[in-house]
Amino acid sequence: MDERRLARVRENLSKRDLAQMLVVDPISIKWLCGYYTEPYERFLALYVPAQGAPTLFANQLFPDPSGCGARIVSFSDTDDPVAFVTETCTREQPLGVDKALMARWLVPLMESGAASGFVLASDAVDGARSIKDAREQDLMRAASATNDQAMAWLVKQIAPGVTERTIADALLGEYRRLGAEGHSFSPIVSFGDHGADPHHEPDDTAFVPGDVVLFDVGCRQEDYCSDMTRTFFTAEPTDHQRAVYETVRRANEAAEKIVRPGVTFAEIDLTARRTIEDAGWGPYFTHRLGHQIGLVDHEPGDVSASHDEPVQPGQCFSIEPGIYLPGDMGVRIEDLLIVTETGCEILNHYPHDLVVL
Structure with missing residues (x-):
């Protein structure tokens, strides 16, 4: 995990009064923690809290993500990744999401009550990458x-x-x-x-x-x-x-x-x-x-x-x-x-x- 880059993203989130974000753009995930894979139709996300280690959600079919500096949550094709994300998020806080999060994942997350609200927060990462x-x-x-x-x-x-x-x-x-x-x-x-x-x-x-x-x-x-x-x-x-x-x-x-x-x-x-x-x-x-x-x-x-x-x-x-x-x-x-x-x-x-x- 690149701690300087992570700190810049967290600073940008703080400016928007956000204490958590779900990053799903594979390029942004690589930029933050050095891990890259193209997920295609499968779910890949990095959960970034205001404090503590981020969590990487990765399908077991993906290359081994150990060593990326994040807590790893792995799952199979028969598991529901939305349930794992919901368990990790702070329900009482809004969740920032990036523009790459597909509706097939976003809508179930909203229906699950994973957060108190959902905010498009791509600029928190985009601004740091800029x-x-x-x-x-x-x-x-x-x-x-x-x-x-x-x-x-x-x-x-x-x-x-x-x-x-x-x-x-x-x-x-x-x-x-x-x-x-x-x-x-x-x-x-x-x-x-x-x-x-x-x-x-x-x-x-x-x-x-x-x-x-x-x-x-x-x-x-x-x-x-x-x-x-x-x-x-x-x-x-x-x-x-x-x-x-x-x-x-x-x-x-x-x-x-x-x-x-x-x-x-x-x-x-x-x-x-x-x-x-x-x-x-x-x-x-x-x-x-x-x-x-x-x-x-x-x-x-x-x-x-x-x-x-x-x-x-x-x-x-x-x-x-x-x-x-x-x-x-x-x-x-x-x-x-x-x-x-x-x-x-x-x-x-x-x-x-x-x-x-």
Whole structure:
């Protein structure tokens, strides 16, 4: 059990007047106590009380959880795990639950009277996970360094006739050659006007010289994720294409420049958005500016106009403005950064300069 992380979760629960919580997200359980398994349809949960050792509820089919620092309650497929949780909870107190708790478990828990009430308390864990410690920051740097190398490999794959899918499929092998375990999300490879679809899925479209090429890729390395987008030209860009690209680049760099503790996520989003709006392409920047990232590619806490909280040292998130012109082209430039005590550290070192391959 990581006592520092546990203490941060308990502090967050205390701020919400909660003395107990049931954590069921397998990634959060691993983050807290080092134990991981994918439960699929079976029940897995970590009960966190205000004081004393947490309790891990684990099916006997799961890998041995001993050594995780929690009291272990094991059960078989014929047992009712809800009964064990009910016996453990303090009935006179409300119970915090996380967003991953399925209704098939939550409703019986509510009917059993396991607690005096049930409160969505995912933010108690999400908020603690949001602040990366020194070790986590090093792992984020390493994953992004690998992603920089992968981007250099990707641009070398562009050749007449190669398909989006061919490059996307080959990327996994390159990540593993570089020391990563795999993708942090399905890679996006877009040729030509496919770049106007922010979440285009690679298909059998073949590259034609002159296409604008967009790569949005990330790897998972030692459990931590990277994420980066770069857009390239394969012929001398027109004035229109150059203007679109340079507007996105300015938006990216302007937003990154203002990141420091105390600045709100909304202000960061607005800085990039104003740059694009002032250039006349505001309606074509169709998504939030970014998302937090760590053990999963998209962690709670987005960089958007609706997120008024100030950023804090140790938080890691993306800055990814884009302009998407249907039937024409799309440009996105994305970096990850870590908030420092005085500003921020950009994790990606692959350049932003307009490049003709």
